[in-house]
Amino acid sequence: MDCNGDEAARGKEIAEKTQSRVHLLLSSLQAAHRVIREEQAAVHLSRSYAKLILQPSFPIRRRGFTPFGRRILSGEEGKRFLPPINRRNQMVFATAGMNSEKFPFLTRARIVKAFILCIPLSALLLALSLTADYRGRSSLAAEKASSDLHIRRSYKSYDEYVNRQMRKTLDPKLRQIWTTQDWMRKVEVFSQFFSRLRDEGLLRNESRCLCVGARVGQEVQALRDIGVNDSVGIDLVPFPPLVQKGDFHAQPFANDTFDFEFSNVFDHALYPDRFVGEIERTLKPGGICVLHLIIRTRGDKYSANDLFSVRPLIHLFKRSKVVHVRQVDGFGLDTEVVLRKKGGRSSS
Incomplete structure (x- = not known):
């Protein structure tokens, strides 16, 4: 059976759309990987802050700070009491391309959970895209088939x-x-x-x-x-x-x-x-x-x-x-x- 020219063009168009969606999915996964690296850097920084806060080198009986360092100071007072970021943390932030003052403190469990959720969601989006293409192609084929069979009523x-x-x-x-x-x-x-x-x-x-x-x-x-x-x-x-x-x-x-x-x-x-x-x-x-x-x-x-x-x-x-x-x-x-x-x- 010979293939119709319109069908070949439609098949090429569907292949190009599918390829673009796959490239988009790969880009999304790469972006997610970069975010995970940034979050890991943030976790490392948060641990460094916790270590410095729990073992402070200044008197603990200060206004706005608990004896065990469980509440982080805010505002100008917090900036005065918290020690500066060491060189290692500055290098981590520079490598990740992040702003250390705005990035939140995250736990490793949250990072792993976000990564695990990213994979099935991406696969689901790809499956939905392919299913939509298949249904569209099937409906076009059925429509073409019905037009080639004429019933005399x-x-x-x-x-x-x-x-x-x-x-x-x-x-x-x-x-x-x-x-x-x-x-x-x-x-x-x-x-x-x-x-x-x-x-x-x-x-x-x-x-x-x-x-x-x-x-x-x-x-x-x-x-x-x-x-x-x-x-x-x-x-x-x-x-x-x-x-x-x-x-x-x-x-x-x-x-x-x-x-x-x-x-x-x-x-x-x-x-x-x-x-x-x-x-x-x-x-x-x-x-x-x-x-x-x-x-x-x-x-x-x-x-x-x-x-x-x-x-x-x-x-x-x-x-x-x-x-x-x-x-x-x-x-x-x-x-x-x-x-x-x-x-x-x-x-x-």
Whole structure:
């Protein structure tokens, strides 16, 4: 799948924003480290003051000073009684770039606590920033995906939609063509598609297969012709023994039933999310889903949606991952999307 130029530019912009935030975080940590060094210098100075005050060289019976030196003098009286700062303390303050007269007295415990609190808070800010970027990118991707899938809202009810789809399947002229001159040609082309998938390890002769929206069942017959005998199709109009009655918006099968599911009628789904949800529900963990699509071109008059890229389709598969996307030539359909349901074995 080719990347869009807008997506590349948006990704570059997000990377630059994230890099700037990381640089800002590192600058904050460096600033915090400088503050801690200054606080350590202040602690050293406070200890020097305490030592000088508790062992004064002047008479302790002075106004404003207790016998044990537990109250520091203030104002001019304090300046007169407190001894001057020694040379070592002056060098510490000069190294830290601090004003010794304004810096408060701190304890080592407070400094360590401030440092410990700084680390998780910085990590939290970085995590919030990255989360915001991821959510913004996800919302932009979802918005882009939704714009590439257009649902035709021309039906007043679901019954009206079903009747219109059955009208095409029951058309006598179309059924005559599907079961005569078109039959062998389509069976041969489908056989080539399925044989290539089997050679790639995505399909086995022992696989239990379902063809969704199979009409008269050419794809089912193709699977049986290459040796995948446990294959069946569903459609609104049955065609025994290859196709049984079933609605792809509500498949008549239990959960985790099939190893392989194929469909080329996604454009006929009125509710694409239900169409995909039923495939994922009935597909076994590790099972393969293959869809043939028409991209960037409007479907026929019976189509219920128009798909302009594979993004919205892939976005609908919540429990599957993409195996590959490639170009095909399949009766007016131009793109093959292969997905694997998460869980189970690595191959079907």
